[in-house]
Amino acid sequence: xxxxxxRNVGKRYDDVVxxxxxxxxIPNHEFVVLVGPSGCGKSTTLRMIAGLEEISxxxxxxxxxxxxxxxxxxxxxxxxxxxxxxxPHMTVAxxxxxxxxxxxxxxxxxxxxxxxxxxxxxxxxLLGRRPKQLSGGQRQRVAMGRAIVRNPKVFLxxxxxxxxxAKLRVQMRTEIxxxxxxxxxxxxxxxxxxxxxxxxxxxxxxxxNGKIEQIGTPNDLYHHPxxxxxASFIGSPGMNLIPAKLESNGSGLNxxxxxxxxxxxxxxxxxxxxxxxxxxxxxxxxxxxxxxxRGSENGVGQEFPVTLxxxxxxxxxxxxxxKVDGTEVCGRVEPTAAKKSGEEMQLxxxxxxxxxxxxxxxxxx
Amino acid sequence: MADIVQSWMPTELPxxxxxxxxxxxxxxxxxxxxxxxxxxxxxxxxxxxxxxxxPAFYSIYLSMLNKSQTHFIGLSNFNFLLxxxxxxxxxxxxxxxxxxxxxxxxxxxLITAHLVNNLxxxxxxxxxxxLLVPWVIPLAxxxxxxxxxxDPTYSAINFILSGLGFEKIAWLSTPYWARFSVILVNxxxxxxxxxxxxxxxxKSVPEQLYEAASIDGATAWxxxxxxxxxxxxxxxxxxxxxxxxxTFANFDVVQIMTAGxxxxxxxxxxxxxxxxxxxxxxxxxxxxxxxxxxxILAIAxxxxxxxxxxxxxxxx
Numbered sequence: 161x162x163x164x165x166x167r168n169v170g171k172r173y174d175d176v177v178x179x180x181x182x183x184x185x186i187p188n189h190e191f192v193v194l195v196g197p198s199g200c201g202k203s204t205t206l207r208m209i210a211g212l213e214e215i216s217x218x219x220x221x222x223x224x225x226x227x228x229x230x231x232x233x234x235x236x237x238x239x240x241x242x243x244x245x246x247x248p249h250m251t252v253a254x255x256x257x258x259x260x261x262x263x264x265x266x267x268x269x270x271x272x273x274x275x276x277x278x279x280x281x282x283x284x285x286l287l288g289r290r291p292k293q294l295s296g297g298q299r300q301r302v303a304m305g306r307a308i309v310r311n312p313k314v315f316l317x318x319x320x321x322x323x324x325x326a327k328l329r330v331q332m333r334t335e336i337x338x339x340x341x342x343x344x345x346x347x348x349x350x351x352x353x354x355x356x357x358x359x360x361x362x363x364x365x366x367x368x369n370g371k372i373e374q375i376g377t378p379n380d381l382y383h384h385p386x387x388x389x390x391a392s393f394i395g396s397p398g399m400n401l402i403p404a405k406l407e408s409n410g411s412g413l414n415x416x417x418x419x420x421x422x423x424x425x426x427x428x429x430x431x432x433x434x435x436x437x438x439x440x441x442x443x444x445x446x447x448x449x450x451x452x453x454r455g456s457e458n459g460v461g462q463e464f465p466v467t468l469x470x471x472x473x474x475x476x477x478x479x480x481x482x483k484v485d486g487t488e489v490c491g492r493v494e495p496t497a498a499k500k501s502g503e504e505m506q507l508x509x510x511x512x513x514x515x516x517x518x519x520x521x522x523x524x525x
Numbered sequence: 526m527a528d529i530v531q532s533w534m535p536t537e538l539p540x541x542x543x544x545x546x547x548x549x550x551x552x553x554x555x556x557x558x559x560x561x562x563x564x565x566x567x568x569x570x571x572x573x574x575x576x577x578x579x580p581a582f583y584s585i586y587l588s589m590l591n592k593s594q595t596h597f598i599g600l601s602n603f604n605f606l607l608x609x610x611x612x613x614x615x616x617x618x619x620x621x622x623x624x625x626x627x628x629x630x631x632x633x634x635l636i637t638a639h640l641v642n643n644l645x646x647x648x649x650x651x652x653x654x655x656l657l658v659p660w661v662i663p664l665a666x667x668x669x670x671x672x673x674x675x676d677p678t679y680s681a682i683n684f685i686l687s688g689l690g691f692e693k694i695a696w697l698s699t700p701y702w703a704r705f706s707v708i709l710v711n712x713x714x715x716x717x718x719x720x721x722x723x724x725x726x727x728k729s730v731p732e733q734l735y736e737a738a739s740i741d742g743a744t745a746w747x748x749x750x751x752x753x754x755x756x757x758x759x760x761x762x763x764x765x766x767x768x769x770x771x772t773f774a775n776f777d778v779v780q781i782m783t784a785g786x787x788x789x790x791x792x793x794x795x796x797x798x799x800x801x802x803x804x805x806x807x808x809x810x811x812x813x814x815x816x817x818x819x820x821i822l823a824i825a826x827x828x829x830x831x832x833x834x835x836x837x838x839x840x841x
Contacts, residue, residue: 212736237740239737239739245731245733245734245736246737247752249755259737259739290839
């Protein structure tokens with residue numbers, strides 16, 4: 161087990177910059193998730209840590225040792241691939257013990273480690289089978305088993321759950337978290353699924369266009385995004401972003417979303433935004449802060465009427481969609497309070513959780 | 526897929542539709558998938574039956590006749606062959622010829638496939654094309670070319686040898702050099718087939734297996750030994766079997782280069798049966814000789830294909 165450090169790490173393919181200026185400190189035992197859309201450079205970053213891609217700039221160290229020029233086998237890492245990459249001609253036990261055999265571990269220890277990992281992952285009865293005879297979830301477990309037996313300094317996961325169906329994905333997510341709590345190995349995990357990132361990570365690294373947008377705990381990213389990208393990427397459904405204008409209203413501030421609709425900005429936030437009075441901004445509010453009027457949050461917030469466009473019942477809650485000056489906005493209401501599409505409904509916006517984003521710089525104000 | 530089909534197909538036809546259906550039995554037969562399959566394979570079945578199955582049975586019949594094909598003599602031709610030293614030499618030479626040629630073809634094919642696979646993508650097609658040339662040129666013509674190259678007096682090989690200060694070699698008239706030469710030409714001709722098959726197999730091994738092996742700590746040799754070879758096992762077995770059959774039954778290289786000489790040392794089954802059957806006019810004895818190939822190849826095929834099926838089931 162060890163800490164992982166990335167200093168100004170970059171990767172170029174000829175003239176194309178895939179990743180640039182990545183700075184990341186991962187302390188021992190931490191579970192870090194790199195998340196971002198396809199092509200944002202998260203997998204490239206992981207593969208550079210693994211040694212499967214050469215580094216164009218910067219320095220990567222594992223356990224205090226710079227590993228830039230070390231081949232993967234000397235970095236003491238284990239990796240779980242998206243399509244598992246199990247050796248099809250070997251049994252589960254042989255797959256798991258292959259790395260140990262190459263490292264010339266004694267047979268008794270290999271058996272002990274394989275049995276132990278199989279017990280942790282509940283795959284003991286599969287040890288004699290070949291990958292072809294396993295289901296997707298079982299293959300995933302074996303791939304994790306192959307990583308666990310090595311007892312490496314760092315676990316690397318490259319979108320390990322992408323090939324599983326939705327239900328199994330949730331199951332395996334819990335499994336991965338459980339395994340990490342047990343073995344506590346420093347883990348770097350890559351995914352494009354922000355729910356996976358939020359549920360698994362101690363800290364999440366949001367990447368976009370080959371750069372880090374923000375690093376923080378899942379709660380931090382959710383409640384205090386620093387950029388427009390993070391605000392819209394984290395959370396499902398995403399944060400509502402509505403073009404608006406910041407107006408002065410005597411001693412207070414108003415945010416005007418349309419000719420008819422404007423909100424009074426709470427005192428606690430007004431001071432922060434005062435310098436931007438008169439500017440065009442993006443008003444950000446998560447769907448759960450646009451709710452029905454009755455009973456919610458002891459009456460905090462400002463009420464306004466909307467005409468519902470689309471109503472999506474989800475069971476425990478109902479999503480209501482409406483338009484504000486042409487921009488689609490989503491609210492989350494109690495199923496019993498929801499009206500039908502085309503009907504008018506009174507909603508309440510809790511502006512204590514609002515964000516304002518400068519559309520020129522895409523930075524949260 | 527199957528259950529979808531079942532769900533919309535009525536399990537039993539209504540009574541009214543059953544009666545006319547019985548009458549048009551032919552139409553129903555035509556509608557069956559197996560009938561269509563047989564019809565589509567029919568041209569091939571006719572060709573195989575006419576050119577392979579009929580001659581095969583005819584040669585069995587022929588092998589049991591006397592030289593003038595007037596009497597049935599049972600297994601006498603076979604007994605005669607088994608008592609001849611020349612025949613046993615042909616068996617030995619056929620085995621040496623086929624096994625060593627296939628071994629070197631496979632080895633050279635494997636090595637060149639690796640080399641070509643590791644070339645940058647840009648130049649790869651060019652090399653692939655050039656390396657296929659021996660396999661593309663009509664064998665009779667290229668063998669004539671080699672025959673010239675091996676000519677003791679005027680040939681390029683001996684010219685180079687003497688230029689380097691070595692003695693000239695009578696390639697095709699010294700028994701062991703003649704054996705070496707026919708094997709060499711067969712390897713030269715057949716290796717590109719292995720190259721192209723192995724190159725395709727190499728490209729089908731998922732890159733991530735090598736990456737996983739790198740992380741597991743495998744060296745280049747260990748990756749080859751533990752990943753590439755097992756993943757190519759089936760294609761190696763099939764190509765070896767296929768080539769073993771073709772090489773064992775080879776005719777043109779030996780016939781053109783040495784015609785079995787010197788002293789019958791380079792004869793293989795095909796050339797020897799040609800010599801006995803066509804040149805010497807004893808068709809039944811020639812047929813008997815050629816039939817010896819069948820059991821030997823059948824046994825090899827059974828063993829190799831059994832391994833292929835087993836691995837196919839395991840790896841999938």
